[in-house]
Structure formats: C-alpha cells, structure tokens
Amino acid sequence: TKRLGTVLEGTTVSDFTDEEKAHKHSLQPAVVHFDFEGHLVNVIDTPGLADFLGHAVACLPAVETVAVVVDALKGIDTVGRRLMAIAQERGIPRMIIVNKIDEGGDLEGLVASLREAFGNICLPINLPTLRGKKVVNVFEHDGSDAAGNGADFSSVKEAHKAIVEQVIELDDELTEQYLEKGEGFDPAKLHAAFEKALEQAHLVPICFCSARSGAGIDDLLHVFASLCPSPVEVNPPEFLKRDGENDPEREWHAKPDPAAKVLAHVFKVVTDPFMGRLGIFRVHQGTVRAKSELFIDESKKPIRIGHLFILQGKEHVEVAEVGPGAIGAIAKVEEIRFNGVLHDSHELDSVRLNPLPLPKPMYGLAVALRNHADETKFSNATHKMMAEDPCLVIERIAATNQTVMRGLGELHLRIVLERFKKQHGIDLVTSPPRVAYKETITTRADGHHRHKKQTGGAGQFGEVYLRVEPLPPDHPDGFEFANETVGGSIPRQYIPAIEKGVRQVLAEGAIAGYPMTGIRCAVYDGKYHDVDSKEIAFVTAGRRAFIDAIAKAKPVLMEPFVHLEIAAPSRYMGDLAGQLSTKRGRVQTTDVVGSDGCLVKAQAPLSELQNYANELKSLTGGAGTFTMDYSHDERTPPQVQATVIAAFKPREEAE
Secondary structure (H helix, E strand, C coil), X not given: CCCCCCCCCCCCCCCCCHHHHHHCCCCCCEEEEEEECCEEEEEEECCCCHHHHHHHHHCHHHCCCEEEEEECCCECCHHHHHHHHHHHHCCCCEEEEEECHXXXXXXXXXXXXXXXXXXXXXXXXXXXXXXXXXEEECCCCCCCCHHHCCECCCCHHHHHHHHHHHHHCCCHHHHHHHHHHCCCCCHHHHHHHHHHHHHCCCCEEEEECCCCCCCCHHHHHHHXXXXXXXXXXXXXXXXXXXXXXXXXXXXXXXCCCCCCCCEEEEEEEEEECCCEEEEEEEEEECCEECCCEEEECCCCCCEXXXXXXXXXXXXXXXXXXXXXXXXXXXXXXXXXXXXXXXXXCHHHCCCEECCCCCCCCCEEEEEEECCHHHHHHHHHHHHHHHXXXXXXXXXXXXXXXXXXXXXXXXXXHHHHHHHHHHXXXXXXXXXXXXXXXXXXXXXXXXXXXXXXXXXXXXXXXXXXXXXXXXXXXXXXXXXXXXXXXXXXXXXXXXXXXXXXXXXXXXXXXXCCCCCECCEEEEEEEEEXXXXXXXXXXXXXXXXXXXXXXXXXXXXXXXXXXXXXXXXXXXXXXXXXXXXHHCCCCEEEEEEEECCCEEEEEEEXXXXXXXXXXXXXHHHHCCCCEEEEEEEEEEECCHHHHHHHHHHHHHHHHHC
C-alpha cells in the first residue's frame, strides 16, 4: 500500500508484528530501504523504549549514522543520551531528529538543552516555520531569499552562518575561501566537509520534522540521501583480528571493496514462522551471493546460502547478491547466531567485532510451567527467544532452585511472556526471583575435618587441614585452590578430590545457600590410610573442612548493586531522591536538563528495585524513565544478612 501508515492504527511498514500493533511501539529492529535523489538508503528502525535498548545497541555496527529521535514536547530521554554516548565512543556519526514540531513545545529551549547535553557541536540544519507546519533548510539557504523568512525561532541567517562555520573549521582551504568571500558560500562545495565534520564528531545536525503532518520529512530524507556519509566515506566499524594462534588481537578494519574477500556481521536473528531462523547481516567487505558458501566465525564447516534477501519491513525480497553497505538476510540456517562474522576465507577466521556495550539484563522474574508436559517445548522456545534477543537470559539458578528470566525491564519481560504464550503455546507462572546474593569471607581462618567411616568391610578415611583467606575484589576468577602439603601427608592423587569437595561448597554456599566468591583455599596438611583412603573420603573431608574454615572466617553476604539513571520532570527531583534513600540508594549526581527536566544518577541494591518501574511510573505520573546496569557487589547490612540466613536454615534442615 502507498497510504501513509500510522503507529496508532498499526499500519506502519516497520511496526508489523502483532505485539507492536497491540502496544503501539517498536519492540524490535525493522529494516526498510528506499530510493531518494538517486541514492539507495537503508534505515533500521529501532525501539526507543529503555526496555529494548539492547536491540538498538546491537544495530550500531550496521549503520553509518545514528539518528536519535527526540520528542519536541518531552525532550531528550535516558535512552537517547546513552545511544549518543555509545555512538560517540565508537566513532559513529550522529544526528538528532526533533519530531512533533507541530504540537507546540519550547523548540528554542530544546535546542539549548541539546547543546548543553551534547555540546555546542549540535546545530540546526533546518528551522521550523509557520508554527511547525513547514521547515526551511538553513544549510542550503543563507536567509537572503524568500525561503529565509519567518523562522519560528532564531533566524535563518544566524543558523546558516553557525552551521557553515562549524563545517568548514576542519578544512583550512575552505576556511580561507570563506573568510575572503564572506556570506553566500556555495553549499554544494561543502558536501565533503559536512561529512568530515560528522565523521570527526565536530557536528551533530538537528533536523526538525513532524512524522504525523509530514512537515520537514522531505528535508530529512534529503539529509539522509545527500549529506549523511555513505559506506565508502565513513569510519569503518572496528573489528579485532588475531594473526596467529598465540598472537594478541589487533584492530582490523574492513574495506568496502565489492571484489575483496567477504566479511559480514550478523546484528539480528529472528525466527520467522514460514522461513525458520533468519539471520540479518550488514556486508562490510566483498559481495555475498546466493548459492555460495560462507563460514561463521572460526567454524571449519561452511554454510550454504540458499536464498538471499533484502528486507522491507515484514517483506522479504529475494536478490542474487548484496555488496558493501548492503543489509541482507539468509534463512533456514540453524548455525547463524547474533554477533557472528560471516566470511569466505579462513584468513578471516579470527576476525570478530569489537565487543558491544550491551546493557546487562538485571530485571528478573522467576518462571514455572503451568503445565509440566510443556518442558521440552519450553526448552526449544527458550533457545529461540534467547537467540533473537541479546539482552534476554533464561537460566536455572541452582542457588535459589528457580528458573529465572532476566531482561531490561518489566515491559521487556511482559512481551517475552506474551510471545511464549502466543507463538509457542506455553503458559508460564511468574513470581519475584530470589536475589542472587553471593557469599564471601572477610578474614583468614583454618579448617579441619577427619572423615572416618567403618561399615564392616573396607572403610573410608581422609583427614584434611586447610586455610582460607579473602581474595581482592577484582580477582578475575574469584577463587584459587592451592596444594601446600609437604612430605606426602596427603598423596597427590587425592588433592583433586579435596578440590572437588571445596568446589561443591563454592557452588552451594556455606551460610545461606548462595554461590561463594573471593576466596583462596590452600590445603596444607592431612592424613590418609593405606587401605581405607578413597577419593570419596577426601571429597567429604575437603568439603567439611572448607565449611569449618568458612564458619571461622567471618562470612558475609554480598548483594548486587546497580547503576541507575532516572530522567523525569524537574519538579520530581526531590521525590526521586527521597524514594531512593528509602531503598538504601545513594544519589551520585542530580542535573537540571533543559527548562523542565532533571537527570538523577544513583546506585542502589537490586533487591530493593524489583518493582521500581511501577513505582517510578506512579511517582511521576508516567513521565519518568530509567535505565539500570549492574555496577558492583557490596556487603549486605547485618539485618538483611540475618534475615536471608534465617530463611535458608529451614530449607537446609529440610534437605
């Protein structure tokens, strides 16, 4: 259809799934393409909600420009801030699209807040006129013609001067010409300089438009097609490559040459009901052809590309080949996986993308099958869902005896539960998960146990003395085991059995049933019996000696703390800080953003934030948003530790 789609009616090309139509939001990336001014433009529409930030971050290696959409009425949110920061860190050109300019709002104040948040490199490339009904391009108009009259704020002349001077600052020759000629500089000569300013993060253009009325849309498409960098002009994504098996990794950049060896990166995996697993990839080098063979990462067995597609929302258009800069898709390849690198030469086996800063899934729900006959179906569905979503984790937690589903927020997991039911026919019962505490020790201590068992025949005997001490918090493994026995007090063949017993306690916990970390354990003495000593005896002796040492080493519980960024109207700043203090939270910074916004950065224990999404919504009337990432572990207060240990003991006795 050629009719203009709307989000409210569920008729847009990019929001095509049943869930997106029901929730009236983008919930997963959608790829579309179009021709404009003689250029083919690929657009990846990513979700703007904090609960789906991972999908947006996953798409960054596939694009030349990141365009962050800002609501003219609400201003920049936490998701927009994070995407701007990540794009800057990875050297990806950025632009800001201000939408809903025809619905009021302080646009001049919004520009000021954007410049305050991201620097004076943020400059309008067009300005709204007639109260947001139209826009005028200030990069290509200097205000001397009829198009330069009546901007809703600022003036075309001032805005033109500001953006031109910003663009030419990186080019000495253009700067000299501009100073000589003054006003009236031909924008056509500034194309290369404009792209250079974008690539070097010297310019972030602000483009005003209204998706509903169409105001400024042609201008926006013109910027996409004629001013944003192409695949051959932009900073290439950073890959890492190892030249030899024992060599360190080094930076490696693909070359956008269609004749070179193929290298493509998989940034999205979806399961299509008709086409099976679909891998969506960006070609960075070479040409991918249908009926060809490619390798995935370091796999020695190639996959066959049966059919090759380009995407237009939910439509799959079959093509013969795709070259550098293109976004393609292959279907019915079970080996395809998110973040995989496709290539056609073993010389590129070791190439991988520089790791993405994906948000860590911290919001959890414990889930259980309503119908236990669905176990096999649940296992298969879980693997499919996790393959499609880089920020979804579903795992069995031995420490809490629960299956826990973790995501980025309440809405994220609600959508996952809906998909389990609708797509796979699986009904799940949910409950709050137990917090994944960790156990550790605070001082050095010795432990001892003699295991002696006589049953009439051959007995069991093993005696172990060991010592435990804390490890530094930044220790990479969180555990060390050492054999410091001398003189053969314990034969060498029994040392692994002792370590096995120690590791059993590490996994199960010694005081509250949670995994242990930050411990060094050294066996320094013991006894054995020529006839009765067996491996099982030393497993038991090692286990109980370790428990004895832990009890003397002043054990404590550690709990996960998260880093919070909360954006809300400034009138709620005091309420936000007060609410966090009741949750043992610590406010780190509070900033005023724009004319009526605030950004609160804080740290708080995850155990206190299980229902924070709903609490924030209630506190701010739905105007607040937040993001949450794992920060570190901290010792729990004594009263919390006592409560957790008391809750564990009945379970321990029952077992």
